[in-house]
Amino acid sequence: MMLKRTVAAMAVLLVGPMLWAAEPGGSVRQAVPGNEAASVRSAASTRQAASVHEAAWGTAADGTPVKIFTISGHELTARIATFGARVVSIEAPDRNGRMADVVLGYDDVAQYEKDTNTYFGAIVGRYGNRIAKGTFSIDGKTYHIPLNNNGNALHGGPEGFSSKVWTARMIPDGVEMSLVSPDGDMGFPGTLTVHVRYSVEGHALRILYSATTTKPTVVNLTNHSYFNLAGDGKGSILDDVLMIPADRYTPVDATQIPTGELAPVKGTPFDFLQPTAIGARIDEDNAQLKIGGGYDHNFVLNGKPGSLHLAAKVYDPKSGRTLTVMTTQPGVQFYSGNFLDGKQHGKYGVTYEKYSGFCLETQHFPDSPNEPKFPSTLVKPGETMRSETEFVFGVRP
Numbered sequence: 001m002m003l004k005r006t007v008a009a010m011a012v013l014l015v016g017p018m019l020w021a022a023e024p025g026g027s028v029r030q031a032v033p034g035n036e037a038a039s040v041r042s043a044a045s046t047r048q049a050a051s052v053h054e055a056a057w058g059t060a061a062d063g064t065p066v067k068i069f070t071i072s073g074h075e076l077t078a079r080i081a082t083f084g085a086r087v088v089s090i091e092a093p094d095r096n097g098r099m100a101d102v103v104l105g106y107d108d109v110a111q112y113e114k115d116t117n118t119y120f121g122a123i124v125g126r127y128g129n130r131i132a133k134g135t136f137s138i139d140g141k142t143y144h145i146p147l148n149n150n151g152n153a154l155h156g157g158p159e160g161f162s163s164k165v166w167t168a169r170m171i172p173d174g175v176e177m178s179l180v181s182p183d184g185d186m187g188f189p190g191t192l193t194v195h196v197r198y199s200v201e202g203h204a205l206r207i208l209y210s211a212t213t214t215k216p217t218v219v220n221l222t223n224h225s226y227f228n229l230a231g232d233g234k235g236s237i238l239d240d241v242l243m244i245p246a247d248r249y250t251p252v253d254a255t256q257i258p259t260g261e262l263a264p265v266k267g268t269p270f271d272f273l274q275p276t277a278i279g280a281r282i283d284e285d286n287a288q289l290k291i292g293g294g295y296d297h298n299f300v301l302n303g304k305p306g307s308l309h310l311a312a313k314v315y316d317p318k319s320g321r322t323l324t325v326m327t328t329q330p331g332v333q334f335y336s337g338n339f340l341d342g343k344q345h346g347k348y349g350v351t352y353e354k355y356s357g358f359c360l361e362t363q364h365f366p367d368s369p370n371e372p373k374f375p376s377t378l379v380k381p382g383e384t385m386r387s388e389t390e391f392v393f394g395v396r397p
């Protein structure tokens with residue numbers, strides 16, 4: 001298997017930086033030499049393979065059995081459940097080599113199912129983030145998604161992908177989650193077949209997304225993990241130091257729908273070009289920060305969409321843990337956990353207060369189906385939507 005993987009990786013490198021190449025098992029991988037993720041990958045080619053373990057994890061309310069997969073690498077262990085294809089835990093070392101779970105979540109399926117607001121760890125879709133008034137048109141036909149957020153559709157509507165039990169199969173170093181969303185599911189046109197591959201490779205949790213459709217439709221898939229690099233339940237993330245390579249962001253109206261403007265971050269609390277503590281400016285008298293009670297905005301990444309580029313870097317001074325997010329997507333929603341309110345009782349008996357985790361949701365921009373100037377989220381029959389995101393963990397002194 002190692003040999004096959006090495007050969008596949010070499011094939012990618014030989015054909016060029018932007019191409020996708022078939023991997024054993026019919027999946028795809030994207031290689032972009034000359035960046036951090038590529039070096040993670042080449043280090044990964046000599047590393048020990050991760051082991052994958054499958055277990056039953058109770059049932060959803062309708063009786064469907066749920067499974068959980070534990071992917072144990074040398075440096076990282078991740079648990080992924082089929083309910084919402086969600087990340088339930090990620091254990092990563094701190095600067096002293098002590099492991100801790102660095103994502104928020106619950107102990108069991110029933111709690112995930114009951115909480116329709118946080119989307120802890122889930123794959124959200126068919127359209128992650130918001131669609132204004134749940135309405136958009138394709139080829140002159142108008143579609144309506146049921147509303148679930150201030151008069152808008154959020155994360156695919158009230159029964160989006162985060163509330164589905166996905167099918168799963170083991171793959172080298174990880175698990176592939178699959179979902180067939182029927183034509184008309186939550187109002188979206190076309191039967192959409194989605195595959196999300198999670199793998200632990202060295203210090204990285206790598207996520208590969210692909211989707212095909214039977215009718216033109218819109219797709220925006222992302223992972224909604226909340227990170228607390230000090231450890232799950234270990235207090236506020238406001239001291240964490242964040243860098244986002246984005247000169248612009250998409251300001252929103254009072255219902256959190258983009259105004260359409262790509263506004264410069266310069267001179268605003270949205271300027272994370274230089275590493276800055278998340279909490280340094282969060283309480284400033286800024287109209288955009290007041291709307292969502294903190295950061296809850298899409299940043300327009302400076303990197304080239306389609307190739308793997310940096311989306312964010314975070315450093316937690318307490319534990320020394322760092323998180324580097326790489327993606328092929330054009331944007332990232334930085335959400336500072338503003339709506340956590342102490343009513344969420346998570347793993348390890350902890351309670352999640354406001355700002356006890358942050359999300360970095362790599363994505364297309366919110367409401368793109370209604371903003372012709374934003375990068376398109378349209379997928380047509382015969383095309384395959386593909387994207388990749390890597391969460392790379394490290395430490396600093």
Ligand code: GAL
Nearest residue numbers: 117118119296333335339361
């Ligand atoms: C984010 C969204 C927030 C909030 C959160 C879940 O993706 O932007 O406004 O809804 O999900 O609580």
